[in-house]
Amino acid sequence: MNKKLLCAGIALAALAGGLFVGCSSDTFERCVPRKSAEVSSADLEGSYRGSGDADRTTITLKTTPGQFGGTMTVRKWPSSDFPRYGKDQTFDGSGTWQVDKTADSGKYPMVRLSFDEPDALTTVNTVDLLSIGVDSKRTALYDEADPDTCPAFRLERG
Known part of the structure; x- marks a missing residue:
């Protein structure tokens, strides 16, 4: 059975019974791996392909x-x-x-991007700080706008 449909059914049954039950990302496979507190730049080297709002976007570290x-280098990176x-x-x-472990990234390191090209006017409002998720199968970089939802802008090493 489709995991999303199962989750929706469980939530509807709980609401009908007067209970509130969330379908947390821990319940089923996550769309991105969990944030990693221990990651080095060598762990992140490689090429990443986008999905969701990052469809057709690539980054090579x-x-x-x-x-x-x-x-x-980036291709089709959002302005x-x-x-x-x-x-x-x-x-x-x-x-x-660089792997950024400063205070504004909290306890989890993040990837901070600094663009040389094109000019600063093109890159001033772009996505330039990405969360890092790592598990035994995947490494992902993503823009975490809301920690309770699947990140819309995500790239996976592949």
């Missing part, structure tokens, strides 16, 4: 020895930090990336 990151509403406004570019 290469490490630089001795640093917490390296260089990156807006709301990719759903500006899908036709994308750019190809390059720059650097």
